Amino acid sequence: MVSKTDQLIEHLFREEYGKLVASLTRFFGASNISLAEDIVQETLIAASEHWSVREIPDNPTGWLVQVAKRKALNELKRNKVIQRHGSEGHLTEATESEIGTIFLDNEIKDNQLRMMFTCCHPGLATKSQIALTLKTLCGFGIKEVASALLTNESTINKRLYRAKSDIRDLGAAFDIPQGKELKQRLETVNLTLYLLFNEGYNSTSNDSIIQKEMCLEAIRLTKLLCEHFPEHKKSFALLSLMYFHAARFEARIDDKGTIVLFEDQDRSEWSKDLISLGMGFLQKSIDSSLSSYHIEAGIAAEHCMAESFETTDWQSIFNQYKLLEKVKPNPIIKLNLAIIQSKLEGIEASLAQLDLLTQDKILSTYHLLPATQGIFHMKIKNYQAAIDYLEKAASLGPSDSECRIIESRIAECRKKLNRST
């Protein structure tokens, strides 16, 4: 017999993990994130065991909150005992009556925002901020964080340990900053969420499910920021940028898991719903000051609105990249500008520009520069030159799926050469 609550909402545990850890950290203080995590882990284990032999309760979330509260209070009692014995005590002045209020619905979002500011504390290394956000706010496990960030579990464990001890040393308060500080701190949070999204979107991990989850989590957290700080327009620009990229998520990868190049993507697979949501947030982001998120969102919007690759307004995109280069100088933007030049002035002009870029320190070891040169030479039927550039690109450490594209293009060039001789 199937009971009415036999099934849980997908990812319920993961969602509740983030909420519960944030709320318990409010109770125990920012220096006790680990304690909060341990209690929540115990709570979820208890639920998993309890619910597998008995019925799932009508209100699973309420059940989890009750159990987590009880465990937190037990911990408090135990710690008081330890303190009395003179051993190391480390709890904040939390009272039992307080715990009732921090789990109220409207407090939970507040707790998650506090956790965002804590995870994105400017005193932490960027890599630690991202790992900590995925672990505590998004409820990813160590293995999942490692796979999402293309590293191993022991590196992630070290990063998290370091991040938590830094938070303790910094004496970071579990608060939402106010006034002038808020503006600065929001910049860091925006940047971390931007990187979190990019990590998921561009990552070369073979685990495409994790990648997508990471992007969705970045969107969820950015939305939370927008809801709470409607006057902070940069977050809206960031959110719209994420939506435009997310709209192309499925079209970027074919059935075999191979990357589909931008110009070859089937535009009917782009999600119109996500594009129109992105447009809405872009509208809301209009502000007197222009951030790099605004410009990047503008470029993405231009692509999303074009009917086809050929009819894209390349001049507008070129101008926006020029603007972006001023706001956020970065050699990759130069590469993009040189590529767009091929649309405006032809492939030869673009190749001359790309050749100049090989002098750039960063670009000289970036595989996408020779990969682009190779593909452009292919287009003008310089097959031997194309092979040389593509082989160079292959030697500069592209991802597995990029490697497959490069190899297939090399094979294509060889075929053409053989046919002509």
Added chain:
Amino acid sequence: MQEFLLILKGDGMNHLSPDELQNIMSEYKTWVNTIGDKYIGGQRLEDNGAFMASKTDEIVTDGPFLEPKEIIAGFFIIQAKSQDEANEIAKTSPHLGLYQIEVRPIAMPKMD
């Protein structure tokens, strides 16, 4: 029929992610349903508590008191015709792997 205590040792579930913990529920459910009447009960234990070595020694509280792999995480009570059958049941448990399982007959034979 005889009752057996299945003692689960280790800290395996502490390392599972929320998604994994949620997904493992259905495996447990299936397992408990498969063994049917042979499942009598079970509980998970918290890591803390008290440890007493003798009447004169000081009582050690809080814990955990042992290495992670030695910690008793919980127990099941099942009934089976023989040690072999009890072992077979334990072997199909989704806990095995996450935990080590000790299968011990309860000394008093069940009267039926």
